Amino acid sequence: MARQDRIKRRMIRQVVRDNLETLEGARPRRRGRRLRTVLTVARVLFLVALPAALFTSSYVLSTVAAEWRDDVWQDGSGNVSPSVRAPVAFSEMEPLPPMDSNQSRVTPQPIDPSVLPLGLHTVVLDPGHGGENEGTVSPTGLVEKEVTLDIAERVRGLLESHSYKVVMTRHRDVDLSLKQRAELANDARGDIFVSIHVNWIENREVRGVETFFLGATEDPYLEALAARENQNSGYSLADFRDILEQVYAGVRQEESRQLAGAVQQALYDSLDAVNSTVRNRGVKSAPFGVLTHTEMPAILAEVACVSNDVEARLLMTPIYRQYLAEAIVEGIQIYARSLGEPNHLEG
Amino acid sequence: MSEATPEQESDRVLNLGVDLGTSRSSVSASNGVRQAVESYVGWPLDMVARKVLKRDVLVGREAIDNRLMLDLHRPLERGLIKEGSDKDVLAVRELLKHLVSLALAGADRESLVVQAVVGVPAEALRVNKQQLRSALKGIVDSLMIVSEPFAVAYGLESLVNALIIDIGAGTADFCVMHGRYPLEEDQRTLPIAGDHVDEQLYRLITSKYPDAKISLHMAREWKERFSFMGAPTEKVWVVAPVQGRPTEFDATEPMRAACESLLPAVKETMLDLISRVQPEYQDRVRNNVILSGGSGLIRGFGLALQEALEEVGGGRVRVVADPLHVGADGGLALAMDAPPSEWDRLAA
Ligand SMILES: Nc1ncnc2c1ncn2[C@@H]1O[C@H](COP(=O)(O)OP(=O)(O)O)[C@@H](O)[C@H]1O
Ligand SMILES: [Mg+2]
Numbered sequence: 001m002a003r004q005d006r007i008k009r010r011m012i013r014q015v016v017r018d019n020l021e022t023l024e025g026a027r028p029r030r031r032g033r034r035l036r037t038v039l040t041v042a043r044v045l046f047l048v049a050l051p052a053a054l055f056t057s058s059y060v061l062s063t064v065a066a067e068w069r070d071d072v073w074q075d076g077s078g079n080v081s082p083s084v085r086a087p088v089a090f091s092e093m094e095p096l097p098p099m100d101s102n103q104s105r106v107t108p109q110p111i112d113p114s115v116l117p118l119g120l121h122t123v124v125l126d127p128g129h130g131g132e133n134e135g136t137v138s139p140t141g142l143v144e145k146e147v148t149l150d151i152a153e154r155v156r157g158l159l160e161s162h163s164y165k166v167v168m169t170r171h172r173d174v175d176l177s178l179k180q181r182a183e184l185a186n187d188a189r190g191d192i193f194v195s196i197h198v199n200w201i202e203n204r205e206v207r208g209v210e211t212f213f214l215g216a217t218e219d220p221y222l223e224a225l226a227a228r229e230n231q232n233s234g235y236s237l238a239d240f241r242d243i244l245e246q247v248y249a250g251v252r253q254e255e256s257r258q259l260a261g262a263v264q265q266a267l268y269d270s271l272d273a274v275n276s277t278v279r280n281r282g283v284k285s286a287p288f289g290v291l292t293h294t295e296m297p298a299i300l301a302e303v304a305c306v307s308n309d310v311e312a313r314l315l316m317t318p319i320y321r322q323y324l325a326e327a328i329v330e331g332i333q334i335y336a337r338s339l340g341e342p343n344h345l346e347g
Numbered sequence: 348m349s350e351a352t353p354e355q356e357s358d359r360v361l362n363l364g365v366d367l368g369t370s371r372s373s374v375s376a377s378n379g380v381r382q383a384v385e386s387y388v389g390w391p392l393d394m395v396a397r398k399v400l401k402r403d404v405l406v407g408r409e410a411i412d413n414r415l416m417l418d419l420h421r422p423l424e425r426g427l428i429k430e431g432s433d434k435d436v437l438a439v440r441e442l443l444k445h446l447v448s449l450a451l452a453g454a455d456r457e458s459l460v461v462q463a464v465v466g467v468p469a470e471a472l473r474v475n476k477q478q479l480r481s482a483l484k485g486i487v488d489s490l491m492i493v494s495e496p497f498a499v500a501y502g503l504e505s506l507v508n509a510l511i512i513d514i515g516a517g518t519a520d521f522c523v524m525h526g527r528y529p530l531e532e533d534q535r536t537l538p539i540a541g542d543h544v545d546e547q548l549y550r551l552i553t554s555k556y557p558d559a560k561i562s563l564h565m566a567r568e569w570k571e572r573f574s575f576m577g578a579p580t581e582k583v584w585v586v587a588p589v590q591g592r593p594t595e596f597d598a599t600e601p602m603r604a605a606c607e608s609l610l611p612a613v614k615e616t617m618l619d620l621i622s623r624v625q626p627e628y629q630d631r632v633r634n635n636v637i638l639s640g641g642s643g644l645i646r647g648f649g650l651a652l653q654e655a656l657e658e659v660g661g662g663r664v665r666v667v668a669d670p671l672h673v674g675a676d677g678g679l680a681l682a683m684d685a686p687p688s689e690w691d692r693l694a695a
């Protein structure tokens with residue numbers, strides 16, 4: 001039994017350490033990360049401001065920068081219009097010293113926790129379907145429009161607790177056209193747009209998550225899926241074609257691809273732990289109507305396949321929807337942090 | 348390592364093992380007390396109710412019995428403290444207070460040093476660690492929070508090459524023991540367990556007998572008496588009112604289907620966790636699967652899992668006969684084994 005006793009002693013030490021870590025809290029570690037994040041903002045502004053100036057993301061970045069250097073950037077009136085803000089931000093950033101010296105100038109101490117790590121302030125959440133437009137219905141009676149609203153509400157709660165501003169395209173069971181949703185997002189000046197859906201796949205064995213950003217597709221499966229999600233879009237086919245052409249290449253698409261990648265990875269990683277045979281169906285581009293008219297990086301996540309019995313059953317439970325929500329938030333945060341990385345948009 | 352060290356034998360120290368479950372909670376104490384309560388906490392809704400009940404807060408069966416006068420909470424409902432609910436945080440606190448007072452059995456709290464190991468659903472520990480720690484502050488002198496399946500493993504001395512499957516009301520917790528305090532990768536939580544069976548049974552019976560008036564509560568009671576998986580050994584008859592008249596129904600098939608609805612996900616997770624164990628140890632883990640928790644008592648469950656193991660070379664599943672106390676007992680063993688020097692660092 002000597003071996004067993006040794007194991008027990010070791011475990012007790014591990015339990016105690018785990019509890020001590022909780023007692024001491026994660027404060028020191030977190031502070032380290034904040035500091036790094038703030039420092040990288042400086043670099044990012046140089047790298048991104050120029051190409052991104054045409055698009056929302058530059059506004060996003062400059063807005064954040066404005067928050068933590070408020071004193072410097074505000075004009076006398078106290079409010080700064082976006083159009084003047086970006087150039088001011090840029091010129092103000094120039095005299096900043098390189099990242100490793102003279103930190104005190106870049107880093108107001110202590111950092112106000114309400115300042116977000118980086119350029120994401122406003123997240124627009126779009127619970128798929130609503131009203132007459134029920135979306136997919138599972139054999140167990142799960143209705144897509146209800147599931148998407150529930151998950152979106154959970155995401156909202158989590159994001160708000162991380163001090164993001166959240167705008168929902170709908171809070172209730174109402175039918176909005178895809179065009180209305182996009183317009184709502186644009187009016188709210190969202191920094192990113194996340195549309196939440198659940199999937200139905202003919203092969204009932206298949207389960208998993210996939211995340212989309214706007215683009216063309218040759219895949220007949222994706223065409224069918226897009227056609228289904230695009231019902232009642234409020235757009236004509238011609239609109240689609242025009243819009244697609246306008247936004248095709250460009251930063252917004254690349255930003256969207258990165259956001260989709262982060263959300264997809266977080267969804268897959270976290271679901272793998274609870275739903276072990278979940279398939280990573282990957283990041284894809286497809287012509288979803290709701291993604292066309294939004295002016296910010298936009299994605300559509302199909303977070304589960306209700307055509308699969310196991311997944312439908314999991315989806316019936318609040319904890320699983322909570323998992324999904326946490327994963328989406330995790331993905332958004334990963335994306336937000338990536339905005340601070342020097343090679344962002346280079347890859 | 349179960350003998351207590353001399354310092355701990357001093358009668359000033361009271362060691363506790365506590366299991367805070369989603370549906371039932373229990374405490375085992377070094378003074379021999381062993382108690383369980385239902386995990387409900389309620390506060391009188393108004394002055395009138397408070398006067399009638401003569402109490403500021405009610406816990407367990409008493410809370411259920413007086414639910415109409417109470418703001419009733421089941422704080423760890425789905426294995427999590429509900430997001431943003433202060434009342435649920437308070438309820439967890441009241442639950443622990445109540446269990447400690449049961450363990451004191453009239454002894455003077457002030458004269459004792461109380462050290463508690465508290466097991467919580469693995470998911471709550473993952474998500475609400477900090478929150479739990481502060482919710483439980485100041486009730487005992489020293490506090491160690493562990494995940495419930497770990498407490499079960501410790502109590503059963505299954506610390507190496509074992510797979511614990513603890514299926515309670517809200518969640519099914521899986522934990523592979525490798526001789527270390529389980530890391531996140533050693534654990535899984537499925538959000539389907541006993542409550543899910545109740546819902547399925549309710550749904551299946553209602554759709555088979557639309558005239559029968561049944562409640563979720565009735566479904567749970569029937570389940571706890573007649574649950575089974577696999578071939579039925581006898582028919583399951585239940586009684587429910589139809590237009591006010593008690594009527595007998597054959598619930599055999601609904602019962603089987605409801606119970607078996609847990610199987611696919613549990614099997615799959617079990618096999619997946621085993622497949623991630625280093626190949627040379629898989630055999631030992633397969634032969635050391637432990638099924639615990641109230642829902643592990645579903646007849647035929649252990650056998651069904653053992654059958655699933657046949658597909659990967661066979662194994663053995665043991666069912667814990669007394670799941671109500673095993674977690675708390677494990678916590679108590681851990682509390683007694685931890686040296687005073689470690690306890691000193693964990694002031695609550
Ligand atoms: N004999 C039984 N057969 C089937 N289910 C049972 C039986 N006894 C208890 N249960 C179920 O077990 C669950 C409670 O298990 P428990 O391990 O105490 O849960 P928790 O740890 O989540 O509080 C409930 O869903 C209850 O209905
Ligand atoms: Mg339990």
Ligand SMILES: [Zn+2]
Nearest residue numbers: 128135197198
């Ligand atoms: Zn949809």
